[in-house]
Amino acid sequence: MRTWDGSLIPGPIERPEPRTRLQEALEGKQIARVVLDQAPGPTGSPVLGLEFTSGERLVVMAKLDRNSRYRSRLIFRFMGQQKIITPRMARQFSCGRSADPDGTPTDLPELERRLEGAVIRGVRHIIEPTDWGGESQLWELRDGSSVFLATDHAPRNRRYRAELIAQWRQKPDRRIFLADS
Numbered sequence: 001m002r003t004w005d006g007s008l009i010p011g012p013i014e015r016p017e018p019r020t021r022l023q024e025a026l027e028g029k030q031i032a033r034v035v036l037d038q039a040p041g042p043t044g045s046p047v048l049g050l051e052f053t054s055g056e057r058l059v060v061m062a063k064l065d066r067n068s069r070y071r072s073r074l075i076f077r078f079m080g081q082q083k084i085i086t087p088r089m090a091r092q093f094s095c096g097r098s099a100d101p102d103g104t105p106t107d108l109p110e111l112e113r114r115l116e117g118a119v120i121r122g123v124r125h126i127i128e129p130t131d132w133g134g135e136s137q138l139w140e141l142r143d144g145s146s147v148f149l150a151t152d153h154a155p156r157n158r159r160y161r162a163e164l165i166a167q168w169r170q171k172p173d174r175r176i177f178l179a180d181s
C-alpha cells in the first residue's frame with residue numbers, strides 16, 4: 001500500500017535534507033520497521049527505508065555527485081507524520097513488524113532484524129571522504145551498537161549507478177579490555 005506520493009529525487013524545487021536538521025530529527029527516535037530494498041531506486045542505488053514509532057519515515061539512498069568533494073553522496077528524505085492514521089497504521093508504527101498478521105518473520109536480513117526496536121542516540125556525519133571517495137555517517141544506538149552508512153561511486157552490482165552501504169556494527173566488548181589489564 002502506498003501512502004506517500006512525493007518525489008524522492010532532489011531537483012530544483014526539492015533540496016536534500018540539511019545535515020544538522022537531519023541529526024536533530026533522528027536523535028531519540030525509535031525504529032519500528034526497517035526495509036532494505038535491493039532494487040535500484042530513483043537515484044539508481046539500493047534504498048533503505050525506516051519507519052519510526054512516531055509515524056515519521058526516512059528514506060536513505062546514494063547518488064553520484066560530480067560537484068562536491070565526494071564522488072557519491074547520501075541522500076535523505078524525511079517524511080513527517082501522516083495527517084490521517086488508521087488503527088492498523090497506528091498499531092504498525094507502535095509495534096513494528098510484530099503488528100503484522102503473520103507476526104515477526106525469522107528470515108529477516110541481519111540489518112533489519114538488529115535495527116527494529118533500536119533507539120537512535122546520535123548521528124555523526126563523517127567529514128572526510130571514505131577510501132573510495134564516498135560520503136559516510138555513523139548512527140550511534142542506545143544499546144551501544146551503531147549503524148555505518150556510506151556510499152560508493154563504483155558499485156559492485158551493474159544494476160546500480162551508486163551503491164548504498166549500510167552495516168550494523170556491534171558494540172565493543174569491554175570485557176576483553178578488562179581481562180588484558
